Amino acid sequence: MAISQRLELRQSQSLVMTPQLQQAIKLLQLSNMDLVDYVQQEIEQNPLLDRDDGTGNSSLPETDNTDLHSAAASPSENEKSQPDSLELTNAETLPDSNQAPLDNDFDNYYDSSPDNQWSEDNTSFSNWGPGGNTRFEDASYSLENSLEETKTLRDHLREQLNMEISSPAERIIGIHLIDQVDETGYIRADLEELAAQLGCPIDLLLSVLATLQEFDPAGICARDLAECLAIQLREKNRLDPAIQALLDNLDLLAKRDIKGLRSVCGVDDEDITDMIAEIRGLNPRPAAAFDTSDVETLIPEVIIKSDGKDGWNIELNNDALPKVLLNNKYHGSITDLARTKEDKSYISEQLQSANWLIKALHQRATTVLKVATEIVRQQDGFLKKGVQALKPLTLKDIAEVIEMHESTVSRVTSNKYMVTPRGTFEMKYFFTSSIGGDNGNTHSSEAVRDRIKRLIDEEDHKKILSDDALVTKLKAEGIDIARRTIAKYREALGIPSSVQRRREKKLTL
Structure with missing residues (x-):
């Protein structure tokens, strides 16, 4: 075959993940706390960006800042004379509409009345950001500075060690033992290895351990659950x-084998009931009172409130979202001073990056609002009646209505929470699988779990419901469910079997 050179012109289409599109997708899946951190990093890297402190003044002195997120708010006279982000966003700095990955037009009000009309009175989500209502007057104020110092479990034990043991050698052993105490209050380390490491006799180490087990709180420094309960x-x-025989056979208690416990303990029914009640009154986690682990505050992304009629108002949590400012005067001054091509290119890149960040934040906000509104539309029954009215819902159901891809809906609902009249829920909570019913009806798996729990809570102690009995009751209510599915849901809810529940209720009577 002859080898020759030739020119060919081909036309093809392909999806290119530009850095701007990657940024928009990244922002979409961030939680509000992660979003604040991300924006702060961008502010530190881009000299044209600044965070609003709620006073309208930038942290940079003698500069002219424009709020880039209050286009929907009613501007003051001074604000009207200044260009906003929309004026700064032009064809040279932003791509055309075909490159915008997300849809921005959607109402944030759902009316569940029969006419099911959307209201245009509540579509504004202007001024979203932390704002100035939650700030403190003192700029140096820090919540951490006002917190009381908390004594740790190790500090508490070492104070008692210094009072109870005077021998330096025994104190060293005691300190090493205290360092082995885990978050529940147990010492699970190999004591023989620890004695070899310290170079002390095992009898001396056990003697010090016995002293530590007399410390407060009761049950501390035990090696297992039985020893912890025995100490108390x-x-x-x-x-x-x-x-003591009962403690040596806690496995029988876990199985609720009351007959076996009576046999090994040599007591009657009344005594074994009293002993079990006494065991239940003890603390299996003596270190729980000293748990000083940081508790993460749950900050919702969306707030849902009743409109007082038959609908719901859906709005973003203004206090949880960052508010970014563009320093116009600083941009103008450095543009005038730029002489080299590199300087001008750098300023242009930073301006484009700032505008892209503004656009991405706006798209994220509107997309979250869009998805949340459709979730409220689909789960209106849950908001009014509770979990028993929760409908089966998938990502595809939402994606088809709002005309977006399922992956976009998945990103929006990840790590984001909604405050509703029923409580605070992760947005993923509202997506549940379906269980078949009569006449083609379907039921949410979460609603079925709730119904199973309520049936068991209401059961007569003389007639404990087995899994087969639960199947019969649910089928009578139009829920077609298999016995193994009920067993799976029951175990997920932490509900014991009918045999174990019967034993428990006999003990409580």
């Missing part, structure tokens, strides 16, 4: 041979 019973002078 000994302190109450209730550790007799019968209850």
Whole structure:
């Protein structure tokens, strides 16, 4: 075959993930806390960006700032004379509409009345951002500075160690043992290895351990659950041979084998009931009171309120979103001073990056609002009646209505929460699988779980409902469900079997 050169012209289409599109997708899946951190990093890297402190003044002195997120708000006279982000956004700095990955037009009001009309009175979500209502007057104020210092469990134990043990060698052993205490209050380390590491006799280490087990809180420094409970019973002078036998057979108690426990303890029904009640009154996690782990505050992304009639108002949580300012005067001054091609290119890139960040933040806000509004439309019954009215819902159901891809809906609903009259829920909570019913009707799996729990809570102690009985009751209510599915839901809810529930209720009577 002859080899020759030739020119060909071909035309093809392909999807290119531009850096701007990647940024928009990244912002979409961030939680509000992560979004604040991301915007702060952009502010630190881009000299044209600044964060609004709620006073309308930039952190940079003698500069002229324009709020880039209040286009929907009513501007003051001074604001009207200044260009906003829309004026700064032009064809040279932003792409055309074909490159915008997300849809921006959607109402944030849902009316569930029969005419089901959308209101245009509540479509504004202007001024979104932390604003100035939650700030403190003192700029140096820090919440951490006002927190009381919390004594840790190790500090508490070391104080008692210094008072109870005077020997330096035993104190060193005690300190090492205290360092082995885990978050529940147990010492699970190999004591022989620890004695070898310290170079001390194992008897001396066990003697120090016995002293530590007398410390407050009761049950601390135990090596297992049985020893923890025994220490607490000994302190109450209730550790007799019968209850010690019960502690040695906690596996029978876990199985609720009351007959076996009576046999090994050598007591009657009344005594075994009293012993079990006493065991339940003890603390299996003695270190729980000293848990000083940081509690993460849950900040919702969307707030849903009743309109007082038959609908819902859906709005973004203004206090949870960052508010960005563009320093117009600074941009003008450095543009005048730029002489080299590199300087002018740098300023242009930073301006384009700032405008892209503004656009991406706006698209994120409108897309979250769009998805949240459709979720409220679909789950209106849940908001009015509770979890028993939760409808089966998939990402595809939402995506088809708002004309977006399922992956976009998935990103929007990840790590984001909604405040509703029923409580605060992750947006993913409202997406549940369906269970078949009569006449082609479907039921949400979450609603079925709730119904199973309520049936078990209401059951008669003389007639405990088995899984087969639950199947019969649910089928009578139009829910077609298999026995193994009920068993799976029951175990997920932490509900024991009918045999175990029957034993428990006998003990409580």
